[in-house]
Each structure stands twice: as structure tokens, then as C-alpha cells.
Amino acid sequence: MSSETLLCWASVNHGPQVLSGALEALAGHGHSIERVLLLVQEGREVPEDLPQHPRIETIAFAVADPTDHATLYKILREELLPQISALEEPLHVNISPGTPAMHAVWLVLATGGAFPPGTRLWSSQRPDPEGPARIAPVEFAPTTWLSALRADLAQTPQRAAYDPEALSAVRRAALDRLARYARVPGVPLLILGERGVGKTRVVESLVAKLKGDRHVVTFSCGHLKGEGAEALLFGHADRLQHKASAADKGLLHKADGGILFVDEVQDLPRDTQRLLLPVLQGRVRRWRRLGETEQQGAKFDLVCASNLPLAELEKTLDPDFFDRIAHLQVELPPLRDCPADLRDDWSRVWRETGFPGEPPWSPTLERALMEARLPRNIRDLQRLAAIIVSTRPDGPWPVSLQRQALEEWRATGASPPGDFGTGTRKQRLHWFQRRLALWAKERYGTWQAAASELACDESTLRVDAKGEFPTESK
Structure with a gap:
């Protein structure tokens, strides 16, 4: 036994x-x-x-x-x-x-x-x-979708996906909204969030499960430009036989019955965005491969992701294309706004790396994670895990080595000075106010308690937290 x-x-x-x-x-x-x-x-x-x-x-x-x-x-x-x-x-x-x-x-x-x-x-x-x-x-x-998803995640511990039942209020709200939106068939979904918050992981695990275990075809827009992007998406005819081979049918064809995930959508060339507009008009997506006149058809759901703020993304994309993909929007909060989930995040990242033993945890490590800005989010945790393994002997992890590993980690960018967002002074102040409002709500439990602690009106914090990005002053 x-x-x-x-x-x-x-x-x-x-x-x-x-x-x-x-x-x-x-x-x-x-x-x-x-x-x-x-x-x-x-x-x-x-x-x-x-x-x-x-x-x-x-x-x-x-x-x-x-x-x-x-x-x-x-x-x-x-x-x-x-x-x-x-x-x-x-x-x-x-x-x-x-x-x-x-x-x-x-x-x-x-x-x-x-x-x-x-x-x-x-x-x-x-x-x-x-x-x-x-x-x-x-x-x-x-069997519930939650238990089925967790069972799938348990089969692939190398994928450090979020637990859909998050402990932090801001993450739980985002994932709950994502769960509702992902169940809407045929309507594009736009996922926003900083680099490293796990947008791809969320699509490949949570969104795919919510849409009925659909397969995900990923297109990263940062890799190809111009006709290369169009050929990869739409497919192209064989130059000799004037018809598409199995390898050239394109990602739209491969996504039939599943999900087309367009990552880094801000890098999609504008000409390609315009070509995609007719594809997004009906429930059955229709297009022509490059070099062909015959129209193709497929059924798939479109999910796009970007690390740009919504207002900046809107300026970057073609207006009509932005309108089509932005009906349903979800922003995944950065790890620093989800302190209650940091221990779970750390444990999943440790298991993902495949390092032996249970993930180390101590008051020193907890305090370091809580105080860090984590600008690269999950990638910062991955880097910390690698540094720890390089210093950690077999057996207990001495306090002296904890401090050594954490000092190396901080020195290589875990908490960069002057992290105040991007854009103009007005935009950076707005960014800070939003982060402060979300942090205070998470820290003190309710908007009323947060407002009392910061000596301001509850309505002020609620407005700050909505995150409507201001335009630049003229």
C-alpha cells in the first residue's frame, strides 16, 4: 500500500x-x-x-x-x-x-x-x-466548467495558468467578465493587459474551455508584415497548380470550428486589417486565398490581445477594424494589483519551471513580492525562480541565500524606479490614480473603507478605477 x-x-x-x-x-x-x-x-x-x-x-x-x-x-x-x-x-x-x-x-x-x-x-x-x-x-x-478546467490544468502543470476562482477582487472581476463574454458566440473578444500577465495562457485554457474545448490557432502579429501576414492568414494558391495545398490553406481555414487568436493585434498591418473586415461581417467567415477567385468559408470565434492601453490601441488600429474587434473588452490586471493571488501565482510558476520540491515560501519572500512592481509580471516570477535555483542548495533555503537571490532579482529589474505609466503628464497621473484606487479597494476591502483611509469621497475612487484613459491636452 x-x-x-x-x-x-x-x-x-x-x-x-x-x-x-x-x-x-x-x-x-x-x-x-x-x-x-x-x-x-x-x-x-x-x-x-x-x-x-x-x-x-x-x-x-x-x-x-x-x-x-x-x-x-x-x-x-x-x-x-x-x-x-x-x-x-x-x-x-x-x-x-x-x-x-x-x-x-x-x-x-x-x-x-x-x-x-x-x-x-x-x-x-x-x-x-x-x-x-x-x-x-x-x-x-x-462536472462543472470550473472542475473540468482545473482537471485540464492539472494534466499540464507546465502551463502556469490562472486559477479562474481568483482571490483578488480585481482579478476575480476580470475573469468573471471574461467567463461571461467568452460564452457569447460569434462576437470578437478583446483582451488587454501588460506584458507577461498571461493573456495567451488565459485564451488557451479558460477561453478555450468556456467555448466548449475548442482548438486555438494563434497568430502573433509581431512576426510577419505585409503580404507575409496576409498569406499566412488567408492562405495562397500553389504557383504551379493554381490551387492551395494543404500546407497553404491559411490560419483562417485551420481555425474552422475553433478560435483564431490574434496576439499583439496592434502590430497587424493596416492593409491586412482592412482585408479582414469583410471576414468579420457574418457568423460564417468568408474570404479568398491569395491568387484564387473561389470564396472560402469557415466558422470560428475571434479573440484579439494587446498590451497597449485601450485609447492608444484605438489610435493605432484602423477605426473600422477596432470597432469590429472591441465589442467585448476585458483587461487582465497586473500581478502587483492582485496581492492575494501572489502565492498561488508563485506556486504555479515554480511548478511550470519543473524545478524539484515544493515552491519556497517565507515571510522574506512574501514581503519582497508584495513590495515589487513586477513590471514583467509572470516573467519576473520565472526569473526569480531561476535565480533561486542557482543559489539554493539541496535541503532548506537559508535566510542568507534568500537575501542574496532577492537582491540579484531586484537588481535585474523587478522593481524599476520611476514606474508611472506611459504618455503625457496627464495620462501618467490618470494611470497612477487608477492604480491607487484599485490598490486601496483591494487593500481595505470596500470602496467605503478605502475612501475613509485615503480621506476622499468614495465616488472619486470609483471614477478613478473605471480607467477611461484621457486624451492629450491641446
Whole structure:
């Protein structure tokens, strides 16, 4: 039997008997539990006379009201899941100890695919205090888009995609909006965000799943110009046989039934933008390959992405083309505006790199990430992971080496001085006001609390956060 882990709340009544009974019953089902993670409500004493077991680890959680569903869910999402996300051994969860609210939260987490793949839920009972304990598997696993997406992400840990159920309010709002917009068929979707926020990852994971596991054909506009871009998109006829070979049918043809993802759309040549306008007019996309007169047709959804602010993108693109692709807009916030998600982001990046062991975490590292500007977002985390591996010996990560790695990381651009956006003075002030408003809302929880802390009107912060980019002063 392989090593396995049991997770459960400490039972208020008959705690030792409940735990020992669950261990005995699981052994009867052929499960060798070598590690127990026992969750204890902060302020309560650890149950006495726990069963003789080589590894019982207690984890205290500050839960004032164990009947509050929202608080239980938030604490487990933010504090427990990061600790168990990297478990390699099979995980079992006994959902019986605890309040009915706790039972419901276990089921919601499992239904959403939050636990490591292969986790099993159990319900334990001892109808007769003198009789043997019983335990039965909880067969409750409805498939939701969230659980299906998490299952896919678990199969590809090398892709550090965002958890769609983000902890930061600004990221959660953006991903919720993305989830709504991605379900609208036939309407182009525009995704904005700084370099390195993961726009491509979001399209290839979240958007593709929401559109029914559609395949994604990616066209990066920064690589080709002029006729090269047109030939790649539309395809072209063979010069000798005057018809397109399979290799020359173009990306529009390959996207049939799926998603055409146009990355760095600001670099798409204007002539090509004009040629694409007729393609975007109907649900069935129609075009002609270069060198052919016969019209082609395909069905696909269009998703575009850019790292430019919306107002600058509008000036850069052809006006008609911009109008066609910008009906539905989502801006992914930078990592520095999502402090509650930084630990999850860091863990995913560490796993993506394939480095051994659990991702390092300490108060020193947490403080460094919170204080950094992270101008390159996920790429800054990737660089930090590489620096850590270069300094980290086998075993614990000493504080001296933590500081060395973080100093190297900061010196190579994690927190550049003078980061005040781009554009004119007015535009940079606006950029700062928006970041300040979003940060204050995230930091203090509500617009009212943020306004009180900054000694301003709540309406002022809400207006600042809308992010309508001002034009230059005449």
C-alpha cells in the first residue's frame, strides 16, 4: 500500500474516537494513512488522547463562526489549498467532523476541482458507540466548467495558468467578465493587459474551455508584415497548380470550428486589417486565398490581445477594424494589483519551471513580492525562480541565500524606479490614480473603507478605477 494523507477537522465531541475510527475504517478499505492533517479552530485546544499515529500535524485556522459558509470557504481557499496543492501522495478528506456548513464547503471545493487530482471524500459514522466505525465514499462529483478546467490544468502543470476562482477582487472581476463574454458566440473578444500577465495562457485554457474545448490557432502579429501576414492568414494558391495545398490553406481555414487568436493585434498591418473586415461581417467567415477567385468559408470565434492601453490601441488600429474587434473588452490586471493571488501565482510558476520540491515560501519572500512592481509580471516570477535555483542548495533555503537571490532579482529589474505609466503628464497621473484606487479597494476591502483611509469621497475612487484613459491636452 502506498503512503496516503487524511485531511479532516478536529471533532469537537469525541475527537480522538472519531479520528481513530476513521483511520481504522480506511485501513479496512485498503488505504494506508501515514500522514494526518488535522484542522483545529483557533482558540480551541487540540483534542487530548489522539490515536497513536506517527504523523499527526495540526493546522490552526482563525474561524470565529464555524457555521459561516463564506468565511470557511475563504479561509480554506486562501490558507489550506496552497499547503496541499503540491501533495504527491493520495489525499482523503473525511467530511463528517465539523458543522453542516463545513460539510457543504468540502463539497463545493471538491465540485470545483480545488483539491489535488484523485482526492477522495469520505463520510464516517459510528452508529453504535460500542461497535465498529464505518466509512463510506462520498460519490458526489458533478462536472462543472470550473472542475473540468482545473482537471485540464492539472494534466499540464507546465502551463502556469490562472486559477479562474481568483482571490483578488480585481482579478476575480476580470475573469468573471471574461467567463461571461467568452460564452457569447460569434462576437470578437478583446483582451488587454501588460506584458507577461498571461493573456495567451488565459485564451488557451479558460477561453478555450468556456467555448466548449475548442482548438486555438494563434497568430502573433509581431512576426510577419505585409503580404507575409496576409498569406499566412488567408492562405495562397500553389504557383504551379493554381490551387492551395494543404500546407497553404491559411490560419483562417485551420481555425474552422475553433478560435483564431490574434496576439499583439496592434502590430497587424493596416492593409491586412482592412482585408479582414469583410471576414468579420457574418457568423460564417468568408474570404479568398491569395491568387484564387473561389470564396472560402469557415466558422470560428475571434479573440484579439494587446498590451497597449485601450485609447492608444484605438489610435493605432484602423477605426473600422477596432470597432469590429472591441465589442467585448476585458483587461487582465497586473500581478502587483492582485496581492492575494501572489502565492498561488508563485506556486504555479515554480511548478511550470519543473524545478524539484515544493515552491519556497517565507515571510522574506512574501514581503519582497508584495513590495515589487513586477513590471514583467509572470516573467519576473520565472526569473526569480531561476535565480533561486542557482543559489539554493539541496535541503532548506537559508535566510542568507534568500537575501542574496532577492537582491540579484531586484537588481535585474523587478522593481524599476520611476514606474508611472506611459504618455503625457496627464495620462501618467490618470494611470497612477487608477492604480491607487484599485490598490486601496483591494487593500481595505470596500470602496467605503478605502475612501475613509485615503480621506476622499468614495465616488472619486470609483471614477478613478473605471480607467477611461484621457486624451492629450491641446
